[in-house]
Amino acid sequence: MDIKNKGGRLTLPGEENFLKETIELMERWKADAIRDADGTELPEEVKDLDATIYTKYFVARGHNDFARENLNECQHFYLMSDRITATEDTLIIDFMSGYFDKQIKPDYDNDPKTWWEVIDRTTGEVVPVKDWEYDTENHTVKLNKAVPYHVYTLNFLAYAIWDPTQMYNYITNDWKGVERDIPFDIRYKKSWEYAKTALTKWLKENPKTDVVRFTTFFYHFTLVFNQLGLEKFVEWFGYTGSVSPEAILEFEKEYGYRLSPEDFVDEGYYNSIFRVPTKKFLDFMEFQQKFVTDRAKVLVDLVHEAGKKAIMFLGDNWIGTEPYGEYFKNIGLDGVAGSVGDGVTLRVISDIEGLEFTEGRFLPYFFPDTFYEGNDPCIEAVDNWTKARRALVRKPLDRIGYGGYPSLAYKFPKFIDYIEKVADEFREIHEKVENGKSYKSAKVAVLNAWGKIRTWMPYVVAHGKRYKLSYSYQGITEALSGMDVDVEFIDFNDIRNGIDESIDVIINAGDAYTAFSGGSEFLDPVVQENLRQFVYDGGGFIGVGEPSAYSKNGTFFQMSDVLGVDKEIGFSQSTNKYFMSEVESHFITKGIDEFDFGEGKDNIYALDEKTEILSYTNDQVNIAARDYGKGRSFYITGLPYSLKNTRLLKRAIHYVAHKEDELNVFYAEDYRVEVLGFTDRPEFAAINNSDELVQTKVYGKNKSFEITLQPSEMKWILED
Incomplete structure (x- = not known):
C-alpha cells in the first residue's frame, strides 16, 4: 500500500447516505482515499470502494466504559486560582471560580497538602501548608495567617473530566445525545494496559481500515474553559495537561529533583511559548517526549503488525510527540496529517523529516458555519489555497484533503468546481517540485x-x-x-x-x-x-x-x-x-x-x-x-x-x-507575483498571489518575460 505515490494524492471525507455523490466527488477530484472524522463513521459501502480507507482512532478518550471505572486515572491539570487580596488575617479562596465544572474537577484523591500550593504573590513566597486548610464541599481554601493587603493564589491539581477537543466540537456543532469523552492517563499501569488491549481489539474489528489516524496520542495541548463554557486559556504547545502525581514522581527519580506546582503554573503564564523556557520546563518537556514517543511506538508497532499504516494528526493530543524534537523519529509513524490555514501551518507539516508522507487538511472544513445558504465558501477556499500554495511550491506536502460533511459542500457546485482545479494544480506542483532542484537565493x-x-x-x-x-x-x-x-x-x-x-x-x-x-x-x-x-x-x-x-x-x-x-x-x-x-x-x-x-x-x-x-x-x-x-x-x-x-x-x-x-533571478517586478525556479531545468513558474489581474516583467535564470496573470493564476514558463 503506497500511500505517497498513489496518483490521486487527495483524501475525501466520507459520510453516511452519501454513496453516489461520494463516488462522483472521487472521480472529479481524483480522490484515492476516504476518511472519517470526529463525530462521523464511514458506512460499509464506502469502505468497499476502490480507495484507501483512513479511520480515526482515539487512544486516551472515547473509552468511557473504562474511564468511568477508573476515574482516579483521569488526566490532570495544574491550575491557578484567581488572585485574591487579603484584607484581614483570614482569607477564603474560591479556587474553582472561573473554571468550567463540566471539564475541571479538583483532585482530592491525591493529598492536597502534598500536591497543592498557596503562594503569596506579593512576596512570591510559598505559604506553609500548616497555615491553610481546604473544604472539599465548597471547593475553597482558607488561609489562617494571611498578611492583610497581600495577594494570594492557589495552585491546585485537578482532574480533566471532559476532552477539550470533543467539548469544542460538541458546543460548536450543537451535538445532542453524545456522551462526553473522559480522558485517561496512560502513564498509569491499568490505563496503559487497557490502551494496548483496546487498540488490538479495534484493529481486528476494522479489517477494512488501511490507515489508522491517531488523533493524536495521549496528552492534549492546554485548553481550559471558563464557567460559561468558553475558552479561558489556550496554549497550542502547553504541557500543563500532561502532568500527574505519577509523572512528577517518575521525573524526580530520573532527573534527581522534585517539580513543584509553581513549576507548571508559572505565575499563571503556564510556561507559554512566549516565555523564555526555564531549565525545569525544558527538562519536563524532554521527560514527557521520551515517555510519549516510547509508548506511541508500541501502539504504532501494533498497527504495523496488523498490516496497516499509522499516521498522526498534528493537533489535539499531540503534546510530547514534538515532530522537530530528537525523539519523534522513534515512534516509527508512516505519516503526519494536519490542518492548513496558511503557509506557516503548511510548512509545520511539510518540513517534518523521516516520514513516508505528509498530508494537509485544507480549508474550509465542510461545516454549517461556512456552508449555509447565502454564503460563498469559495471565498475562504481561494484565500486558503493562495496562501498555502506559496509554501507548497517551496516544500510540498505529499497529499492534501478536506474534512467535515461532504453533503454540505455538494450543495455548492461552484465550490466543487473550484476544488477540482485546486486538486489538479496541487498534483502538478508536487510532480514538478519533487522531481526538480528548487533555486534558493x-x-x-x-x-x-x-x-x-x-x-x-x-x-x-x-x-x-x-x-x-x-x-x-x-x-x-x-x-x-x-x-x-x-x-x-x-x-x-x-x-x-x-x-x-x-x-x-x-x-x-x-x-x-x-x-x-x-x-x-x-x-x-x-x-x-x-x-x-x-x-x-x-x-x-x-x-x-x-x-x-x-x-x-x-x-x-x-x-x-x-x-x-x-x-x-x-x-x-x-x-x-x-x-x-x-x-x-x-x-x-x-x-x-x-x-x-x-x-x-x-x-x-x-x-x-x-x-x-x-x-x-x-x-x-x-x-x-x-x-x-x-x-x-x-x-x-x-x-x-x-x-x-x-x-x-x-x-x-x-x-x-x-x-x-x-535579486533579478527568478523574480517578478510586481510585488504580487513570486517566482518558483529550478537549477536543473529551464522551466519556472510565475505565481499571482493576489485576486487581481497582473501584468508584469518576470525574470528567469537568464531571461526576462512580459506576462499577464489572471487572479490567483500560476503559469509555467519555459526559458529556452
Missing part, C-alpha cells in the same frame, strides 16, 4: 529561545489564529514560508556553539523579554560576541520589533550597535536625538510606496549618522539599515503579513546578505 536563520523544536511555530497562540501582539511578527514566518530561501530555526546555544557558516542572514524578532526576542539570553557575553562577529565578518542581521531587548548596561537593544537603533524607555530623555532624516532612496524600499508595521513599536531612535533611516514618522524611526564591519543590518518596527511586506523582507534579505545583484 539565501539561507536564513530565525533566532529565538526555542530553536529547532519550534520550527515554523513561533508567535503562535492557538493554531492558525490571529492575535494582537503576534500578527506583527507572524508576518515574518508567513513571508518566509513561501520565499525562495532555505530557512532554519536556531536557539542561543547554536549561537554559543559557533554560528553555522552556511547561514547568510539571522533574524531576531519579538517583544522585549519574550522567548522570541530572547530576553535574558542576550545578557550572555558569548551570545553578543558571536553575533557581532558574524555580522562584522560579512553576515546579515535583521531585527523586528524589540530584538535583543533587555534593559542593561545603558542600552535596551543589546545589539543596538549592530542595528544602529535603540528604544527610548524613559531613562535617556535628557539625551537629545538628532538623527531624523530619511534617505532619499534605498535598495530595500525600492518600489514599495507605503508601509504597514502592524502594531509597530514607539520611540525608536537612530544612534548616529551612520544609521540609514528608511522611514521616519511621528518623531521615531520605523525602518533603518546600517553597515557593520563587512556586514549589514536591517531594522523594522513590525512586519505583519502582506504581499508588500513579503517583498520588503525579500529585498532586505538580499541587501543584508550582499546579494543585491542576484
